[in-house]
Amino acid sequence: MVHTTTENKARTLPQYVAALAAAGGAFAAGTLLGWTSPAQTEIQKGTAYDFDVSEDQYSWVSSAMTLGAACVCIPIGFLINFIGRKWTMLLLVLPFTIGWAMLIWASNLGMMYASRFLLGIAGGAFCVTAPMYTGEIAQKNIRGTLGSFFQLMITIGILFVYAIGAGLNVFWMSVVCGILPLIFGVIFFFMPESPTYLVSKNRTEGAIKSIQWLRGTEYNYDAELEELNQTDREIKENKVNxxxxxxxxxxxxxxxxxxxxxxxxxxxxxxxxxxxxxxxxxxxxxxxxxxxxxxxxxxxxxxxxxxxxxxxxxxxxxxxxxxxxxxxxxxxxxxxxxxxxxxxxxxxxxxxxxxxxxxxxxxxxxxxxxxxxxxxxxxxxxxxxxxxxxxxxxxxxxxxxxxxxxxxxxxxxxxxxxxxxxxxxxxxxxxxxxxxxxxxxPETKGKSLNEIQAELAGNRHTAIVASAPLAEK
Missing domain, CATH: 1.20.1250.20 (MFS general substrate transporter like domains)
Structure with a gap:
């Protein structure tokens, strides 16, 4: 999240790297969304599994994922604030991997439903966590671009599973999809936690390291860190349930x-x-x-x-x-x-x-x-x-x-x-x-997250006035 207009010697490449790494989870979610299309013919012909799946049953196989995603979105909001954005996404590798394993070796229809529901939990949680993480690590002049990586990687994931589905059977297509979350976990492990989250937990040194990882060591982080601290103080002083x-x-x-x-x-x-x-x-x-x-x-x-x-x-x-x-x-x-x-x-x-x-x-x-x-x-x-x-x-x-x-x-x-x-x-x-x-x-292009809050609270003039003190820092 960029809360400051200071752009002194800030590097953008690390922010692109971190955003793309986070979007790796969206790529895995995209394969989950696209899987039902190339898998349908083989499954309904009865050649993919040792049990039959009717057209109506397959519609439930497809939609079980959306139910799983709907069920997890609110609980994941609490987990994000408890253990952080980074570790929440890393933790999601577990249900992703278990879900694909259950789907690959499903022995009955109930196991297929359960696997798709579990995969939906993992995919739905990513859809909440990844955009939040990206919004908090990106400077405002590139936040829109980095935020769009999420949907881009979902569409690439869908295209990927369509492409491999044209040449692989359901078993091997699912195996490839099941490996992807593990690759994401390895890569994302080396990315920084959101500075906003670290400040909220009074981990100032960690926040500084995160900002320097994202902006470069030559970046003067004082103004950005001060604004993060100021926002955090205001939230805690006016803390409500x-x-x-x-x-x-x-x-x-x-x-x-x-x-x-x-x-x-x-x-x-x-x-x-x-x-x-x-x-x-x-x-x-x-x-x-x-x-x-x-x-x-x-x-x-x-x-x-x-x-x-x-x-x-x-x-x-x-x-x-x-x-x-x-x-x-x-x-x-x-x-x-x-x-x-x-x-x-x-x-x-x-x-x-x-x-x-x-x-x-x-x-x-x-x-x-x-x-x-x-x-x-x-x-x-x-x-x-x-x-x-x-x-x-x-x-x-x-x-x-x-x-x-x-x-x-x-x-x-x-x-x-x-x-x-x-x-x-x-x-x-x-x-x-x-x-x-x-x-x-409202238009949010080029505005810090604090300026967006000011505009939502009043009008465009309010947002301009709110941003003035930041420009003076």
Missing amino acids: VFSALSRPVTLKALGISLGLMFFQQLCGINAVIFYSNQIFEDAQTGIEPTLSAILVGVMQVVATFVSTLVVDKLGRRILLLASGVVMALSTTAIGVYFYLQDQDASSVSDLGWLPVASLCIFIIMFSIGYGPVPWLMMGELFATDIKGFAGSIAGTSNWVLAFLVTKTFTNLNAWLGNGGTFWLFAAITVIGVVFVFFAV
Whole structure:
């Protein structure tokens, strides 16, 4: 977390290294998210395990992960503040490894459910801890870029498992995925703890060492350390229990923004678009195999998310969210038109195969630039230090609960509204999301976390006044 405008001889490379190391957990979580797609055919054919798995049972195998993630988000918020960001992430290597081992050698359906639930606990905990860690170690001028590494590595993880799934059977694909958390643990062991956490535990020497590791030994850490101490003193002098802190107007406002972003991220239609991607490519008669179409979607996600990391600190969070939302709404509307016409008369869309393919590609790209990475990035920016763990956990929980509900009710929505109507519903929700972002979401680009708190508490003028004393240090 950068709380100071002092940029004297600060190195950025170590901050990139630490952020990428933390994002290694996101890479492992991405393989967990993507595993169900390449594994589905072999498992349902009965060749992957010694027991049968029906289509409905496999949907529970897929969604058990989201339930595990939803259950862990709030407890992990307390653990983060108790043992620290670094050791929390290292501890998560254990459930990750056990979960993959259970999935690799599952002897019955219950063991598969349990393994996916346990893996969801590990993945969901990373989704809370890694953005917080990155937000606290990064200087404000690169915090957006480093924060976007989280979503970037998730998409790379998904693409990775799609790619190895095209050449490996389920057993060996799972073995490779199970090794990744161990590699993460070895690398991340050598990274520093968050200076913010160390100051909160009165470990000043440790905080200085952490800042020097991240900024370089020539960096004058006095102003940054003083501001960290000042913030910590203010928190302790006004210390209240979690629920009192949660009821502060500034926290409620930050929580409302974060929950809103998570809501619109999940209900914009991303799961539906990916679910129908194979059918869209087939209808367009592209000649692309389903496996390759999944890999193509994964490549688009990775490239677009990478672009987002380059521009998020230049263009800002709001513009990425607004542009992303508008274009996604147009894309899902177009896909809805295609499926509606197809349901009315399949021959009427025989020459329109390009429409859903183009719309799908544009949707994936724009989601990966805006609504994919930015909500997770802002979750690490909006909350005060004393409530960040718990409030961030609530936001993370809501995201996974919504993911579960969308996944499990998607088939029912299609039956009720039709394919076209379902996509139009997602488009309408996305339009509401654009309005929400325009009126409710503040710009956090280039602002210290203290300045963000000041703006949430009052207005832009308040944030400017709050930052003035920092500039004088």
